[in-house]
Amino acid sequence: MKKLFSLFLLISLASQAQENTVLSSKKNEFRVDLLSAVVYTKASISYERFFGKDFSTGINVNFSNSNKLNEDFDNGYRNNVPKFEFNPYIRYALSKSKSRYYFAEIFGSYNGGDYKEIIRIVDMAMPDYYTTKKSKYTDFGLGGSLGYKMYFKDSIALEFIVGFGSNLTNRDKSPDVISRVGLNLGYRF
Template identity: 30%
Template sequence: MKSFLFALFLLYSILNLSAQQQNDSIAALYKKQNEVKLNAVMLLAGAFEASYERNLNEESSLGVSFFTPYDNENLDANINYYISPYYRIFFGKKYAAGFFVEGFAMLNSIDREYGVQDSGGFYTYEEESVTDFALGFGLGGKWVSKNGFVFELTGGIGRNLFQNDYDTTIVGKFGFNLGYRF
């Protein structure tokens, strides 16, 4: 009787271990920690925006985005670059996916045009590069496929903190990001 109970216990343990390994491998697909993404809308508009994101747990992540234009004629903006770290809180059922709220900071540089009046009363326009720091928030959604492909829609708005005497106090971020989780 003891050998029968021992054999039954051993069989149960093996089956339980096998089921646990299968569930762990499925869960591992969603619990990968790193993501790289490109903003497809900005690529079409004439700018390059890449992001790296690190998933901290199933509900939060940290990331950083880098933006720079490569075709100023098609991109109707005066921005030179921005570097934007962010923190996200997710409200979805999957690991670090679904609806999210984001808080971000942004170090940005823009070209500002201003008028200078000469001695004859005529205005000439000059351009200068202004660097500023902004804080803001955003909303979005993230979807992750079983093989690690990431699709993300995001938008956010912030305010520059230091150069408030110019017309560039409000900054924005938006994207249609495609990437990979590994």
């Protein structure tokens, strides 16, 4: 029984060591967010570069033209609608395994979209009236995320991420809260 247990332990350690070296030699990864595409009709792609054993950095790019959000915006249910985001990030792996691990992330967000407000028009020749004025906004925000990533066949990545932050510079027009929620499918090479 001891020999069988020792053999099992040796095989599992060898496969984990081989798995770690295969993943460690692959430094780049591209991902597509499936959740954003299906739920929010938002195109979201990411690139990540791995450094050392626990750190990585990358950028996430989102473009949105959702009919539902645009209808809510046009009908007055919301006063802004996000159109794009550029999210650079830094990640730290919280688990020892390279094939399945939790991570923490700090991200920045350069985002923009459409903004609408009701303004009062003062005209001396006629009575005052109100109208809707549409404009564009851009803002910069900071936030944090937590996530879980797992690899299949040493290259296929599945990642779940949840994070929130706040816009900082143009808060009267941009959304107060920015989010990074996604289910990403990727390829590491």
